[in-house]
Each structure stands twice: as C-alpha cells, then as structure tokens.
Amino acid sequence: MATMTAPLTPTKHAVGGAFLVVDATAAECFFPEDFSEEQRQIAKTAAEFATNEILPVSDAIEAKDFAVTRRLIREASALGLTSVDIPEEYGGLEMDKVTSAIVAENIAKQGSFSVIFSAHVGIGTLPIVWYGTAAQKQKYLPKLATGEYVGAYALSESTSGSDALNARTRAVLDADGKTYTLNGEKMWITNAGMADIFTVFAKCAAGAGKDGAGEDGGDKEEKLTAFLVEKGTPGFSVGHEEHKLGIRGSSTCPLILADCRVPAENLLGEVGKGHRIAFNILNIGRYKLGAAAMGAAKGAFNHGLQYSKERRAFDRPICEFGLVQEMLADCAAGIFAGEALCYRTIGMIDAALKGVAGDDTAEIQKRIEEYAVE
C-alpha cells in the first residue's frame, strides 16, 4: 500500500455526495493504509499519550479534577497534539485534516478527556483561527496552542439548541463605540468550568447604539454576532456543573451574562455574521467527532473482547459461544466501515484543500462544505 498523504486528486469521483451514485475503486479512496510515516508517528504518539498518561488518571478526570485535566492538556500541547489546526506563525503545526482526525481518534481512549480536548482544539480554538483578526490571533492562539488557555464555545441557550438562531442573548454597543454590553444566558457549555476564553454568540444590531438606533442609521435588525469573552470579564460568570450520566469528567455549565462588558476589539468577525461562524465551526467539528467516536468504539470493542476471553460461563470463556462471537464480529465490521468512511471523507477534504491558502477561510469552508453529505 502507498504511504503518501492524500493520494487523491479532486476528480469527479471526489465531488461531494458522489459516493451515492458513482462507484470508486480502492485506489481512488484514502484509507488508513495510506497514512504517511509522519501521520503514523503522530497516531502512535497520541495513542501512547492516551494509554500512558490519560488512562491512569481516569478516576481523577471523572471526578472533575480540572487541575489534572489542565495538566494533561498542557502535556498534550508539549507533544504538539493541541496545535495541529493552528497556523505556524501562532505557534501551531498547521497540518492536514487527516492528521487532525488521527489525533482525535487516538485521544478518544478516555471519553471525558476526549470531549474536553476536542472542544478545546475544535470549537474552542477554531473560531479564532478562522475568523480572528491578526491581533486576536496573536493574543490568544499561542496560549491555546500551549494549553495555557482552554477554549470554549457558547451558542446554545435554554430556549435555543437546534434552533440556535433563536438566541435571546443580546449585545449592545455603547454610544462611544468602545464596549459591547452582553445580557443573557448560555446553557450546556463544554469546558465552561475551566475555560479561559469563550466564543459567545449574541444578537446584535449593526450600527446600533445604546438606544437601539445607530448614529449612522445602521441596520436595526438584531442578528447573531460572535464575541470573544475572557474569564474574569466584568458581568460574566459560570453557573453550576451539570452532572451527567456519561462523560462525567467533562465540564458542562451555563454562562451568565449580566451587563457583561466586552471590549469592542473582542468582536469576532462582523456584526450580524455570527451565524457563519457558528455553523461553519460546527461543520468542521463533525468529521473529527466521527473520528473520535470511532476511536472510542475501538476502545470499547477491545474492552469487550478482553472481557469475553476472561469471563467464563458453563465452564468455558464466553468468547467461545457463537452468539458472543457474532456480536464481536458485528462490532468489528461496524468499526471497520466507520473507519473507512471517516478517512475516505477526510482524505477527500484534504485533497480538495490542496493549494488553498491557509488564511483563505471562505474558500476552505466552501470546499469542506462540499462533503457535508459524507
């Protein structure tokens, strides 16, 4: 098998959704067998880190000992695992999407940490990578890359989840144009209990001052807008932890914005264009979520397999029973299919992104969106 990264060139087979109507040969698809040496090495590094550093402190992670979790993020950062998607000039490795997914898959041996890590490197960091000004990138990305800062993304509210554009949180620009005042609440925000920097979405009217009407007569309709809100900002607080049935070690809290004073330079992107940030960031998060879920499935399968060899019933290990073997075989087949699906899709994304400048956010997003069906 080839060992080159992403052997695909965008042909008509690589058009989004083509898998539904066009047969492709194995040679036209990207699979784990096509990982480059560097990608294999990163997979090994991430897997060893998960096995040797994360799993031994699983109890502390599950008990929400955030000092342990933050230490692990910093250690993962020292290995480069948190900065795959961050540009080199801001302390990142700026690597391809397959590598990013390889890290997500291999970190996923511990569910809670996987969620914390994925939220940090994905929805917590990517809004600044893609939409930040040079000053915002310079201020936050090096800290996010080293794990000095943990990131979070706050879109959902108690009355708007799937229906995210229906947010009630409001932002109003002061008359002097220097500060936005945010009021509202956010719900179920991953990493909230330990994060330092939050991308917060609020409805805001373009050009509107405190009285709701802009001096320039700007658009009075309030539209979703993104802001970078630092922990410790006046008027910003984090509510109680939601204690969940699963992924119990990940932090999930509401945010309270009570006359929260955000400097105007912390506006992310443009007023009224926050929906683009919100949905594009979730779009890119999905392929990595697939890879992480597949990595977790591999871990669960290995536990099940081991247990089936150790557990005895009717004087034999239960793995000798046909029905147990069938369950294991079904799991293995599902994981194999999931793995093929993930890396074929992400290989197509990398092929489609070849030659696109790293800072051409609009073009990158257009090309990734092509594979939304996959």
Ligand SMILES: Cc1cc2nc3c(=O)[nH]c(=O)nc-3n(C[C@H](O)[C@H](O)[C@H](O)COP(=O)(O)OP(=O)(O)OC[C@H]3O[C@@H](n4cnc5c(N)ncnc54)[C@H](O)[C@@H]3O)c2cc1C
């Ligand atoms: C552990 C955890 C972590 C989270 N982390 C974050 C985070 O970091 N940041 C953040 O912003 N949010 C976060 N969320 C919130 C998450 O994004 C929302 O839960 C999600 O968007 C769904 O919203 P909801 O829970 O309000 O469900 P609802 O939108 O009320 O949906 C309820 C049900 O109705 C269905 N439904 C809704 N609309 C339609 C439709 N049009 N057609 C058919 N069915 C529909 C849904 O599929 C679902 O089954 C987190 C949630 C959890 C549980």
